[in-house]
Amino acid sequence: GAGVSQSPSNKVTEKGKDVELRCDPISGHTALYWYRQRLGQGLEFLIYFQGNSAPDKSGLPSDRFSAERTGESVSTLTIQRTQQEDSAVYLCASSLSVSRADTQYFGPGTRLTVL
Amino acid sequence: QKEVEQNSGPLSVPEGAIASLNCTYSDRVSQSFFWYRQYSGKSPELIMSIYSNGDKEDGRFTAQLNKASQYVSLLIRDSQPSDSATYLCAVSSGNTPLVFGKGTRLSVIA
Secondary structure, X not given: OOOOEEEOOEEEEOOOOOEEEEEEOOOOOOEEEEEEEOOXXXXXXXXXXXXXXXXXXXXXXXXXXXXXXXXXXXXXXXXXXXXXXXXXXXXXXXXXXXXXXXXXXXXXXXXXXEO | OXXXXXXXXXXXXXXXXXXXXXXXXXXXXXXXXXXXEEOOOXXXXXEEEEOOOEEEEEOOEEEEEEOOOOEEEEEEXXXXXHHOEEEEEEEEOOOOOOEEOOOEEEEEEO
């Protein structure tokens, strides 16, 4: 079956512009997670959604970052007024639920470059 | 603050040797433990999970868990150059997202 998909795969933008990154989770997965991974670094948790509950935004680094999810489907991560330090790979993952970590799978990521 | 600690490496082992990757975690109520493999430029993929004390074997991989010591490890037997990657330890406490370590970079030398 289809895995987690993300688009675009690569995004180059100029400093100060807004960007939107998209994630399509595995069908039936109620939990969806966003992570950031800077070059050579570990995974940095940003936000997660579980069903219709309020998202856990505790990892968002600043108010320039926001995310939305439509029901238990697509999610978009928006970064406003991008800065060079936002350059990273943004990874999305989904799982059947947050308590079913054994079903967590990652998408291929979006590589964001801010010039 | 829940923490998962790993030695960043690189850990270099010769081909055919046993690679031993270690991880400690801070949250005593942690229930589930996972190892992900991440090749350079790729996303992490789940390779092992373990839930109870002891060893769990899957092919050349063995995960070991010691909850009293808050320690989990991954052994790779007969290491191959294709095993060269970063290995991420992740810990779950139930109804909260996985907490990931920063990963250990493994290099298997042919």
